Amino acid sequence: MSEFDDINERGLVLVGCGRMGGAMLKGWLARGLQPGSVTVIDPKLAPEWQDKGLRVNAPLPDNAAVLVLAVKPQMMADALGEVPSLTDTLVVSVAAGTTIATYEATFPNAAVVRVMPNTPSAIGQGISALIGNHRATAADLDLAEALMRAVGRVVRLDSEDQMDAVTGLSGSGPAYVFHMIEAMAQAGEAEGLSPDLALELARMTVAGAGALAIDADEDPAVLRENVTSPGGTTAAGLRVLMDAQDGLRPLMTRTVAAAAERGRELGRNGK
Numbered sequence: 001m002s003e004f005d006d007i008n009e010r011g012l013v014l015v016g017c018g019r020m021g022g023a024m025l026k027g028w029l030a031r032g033l034q035p036g037s038v039t040v041i042d043p044k045l046a047p048e049w050q051d052k053g054l055r056v057n058a059p060l061p062d063n064a065a066v067l068v069l070a071v072k073p074q075m076m077a078d079a080l081g082e083v084p085s086l087t088d089t090l091v092v093s094v095a096a097g098t099t100i101a102t103y104e105a106t107f108p109n110a111a112v113v114r115v116m117p118n119t120p121s122a123i124g125q126g127i128s129a130l131i132g133n134h135r136a137t138a139a140d141l142d143l144a145e146a147l148m149r150a151v152g153r154v155v156r157l158d159s160e161d162q163m164d165a166v167t168g169l170s171g172s173g174p175a176y177v178f179h180m181i182e183a184m185a186q187a188g189e190a191e192g193l194s195p196d197l198a199l200e201l202a203r204m205t206v207a208g209a210g211a212l213a214i215d216a217d218e219d220p221a222v223l224r225e226n227v228t229s230p231g232g233t234t235a236a237g238l239r240v241l242m243d244a245q246d247g248l249r250p251l252m253t254r255t256v257a258a259a260a261e262r263g264r265e266l267g268r269n270g271k
């Protein structure tokens with residue numbers, strides 16, 4: 001018995017196999033999804049997927065278990081227009097902004113689960129948040145959760161209203177962390193380190209601190225204090241980084257708010 005038995009029998013349709021769709025597909029295949037049960041719809045599918053035994057741009061199965069939508073929100077209307085009506089197929093979307101109501105307008109009788117994953121899913125280290133519509137049963141939510149667990153951790157939301165904040169935090173968040181690595185490396189260069197050395201130090205510092213934050217029993221605040229010797233170097237650095245006016249906290253608040261607002265805007269007008 002595999003959690004994907006029903007999908008292996010009835011099929012999964014993946015519309016859009018770019019960065020996010022591709023990351024998820026990789027995780028599903030690694031967890032026992034049969035390539036022959038997957039129909040991938042993507043007009044310019046990357047060559048890496050061409051010889052994997054997938055059904056590529058083929059007619060859709062009549063009664064697929066799941067339809068996964070992983071195109072850009074701006075492409076969603078076109079993509080939905082290309083999908084024939086579905087019977088008894090769970091609709092799962094990972095698109096930012098696009099609301100459950102949009103999918104219900106196309107598939108009035110379908111169970112719909114909206115998911116926000118992130119790109120660390122590509123290495124099984126993602127975090128996905130999900131919420132279903134009123135038609136989504138416990139079994140539908142479990143199936144969506146099983147799909148996303150193949151690429152990382154999963155949390156369930158209480159309300160769709162939370163989705164834009166989630167998108168601004170964990171959906172977009174990897175980009176903030178990558179930028180932090182860039183900024184730390186540049187700061188190291190400004191202190192005289194070579195670019196290669198500064199990047200290696202910044203990258204491993206962020207990766208190690210992230211791993212410790214997951215592994216340790218203590219809160220991040222305690223882990224921060226553990227680094228901070230009284231009167232030492234970290235205290236001097238944190239006085240700048242934790243400045244109430246100009247520090248990271250107000251900057252991050254504005255950053256996540258801007259991303260969340262863009263999600264709400266995409267939800268309102270789709271572009």
Ligand SMILES: NC(=O)C1=CN([C@@H]2O[C@H](COP(=O)(O)OP(=O)(O)OC[C@H]3O[C@@H](n4cnc5c(N)ncnc54)[C@H](OP(=O)(O)O)[C@@H]3O)[C@@H](O)[C@H]2O)C=CC1
Nearest residue numbers: 016017018019020041042070071072073075079095096117
């Ligand atoms: N990247 C991320 O970090 C995250 C993305 N998401 C969401 O995932 C979705 C996909 O994003 P991402 O993977 O980054 O985007 P990509 O552009 O990498 O992938 C989308 C894919 O869909 C293809 N496509 C476009 N139109 C259609 C269509 N009508 N039918 C089928 N396939 C189509 C695109 O082809 P072409 O390139 O030729 O247009 C592309 O290969 C978005 O809605 C985004 O909000 C969610 C969380 C994180």
Ligand SMILES: O=C(O)[C@@H]1CCC=N1
Nearest residue numbers: 095096167171172173
């Ligand atoms: O930038 C975006 O719109 C997508 C959604 C979250 C991450 N990437």
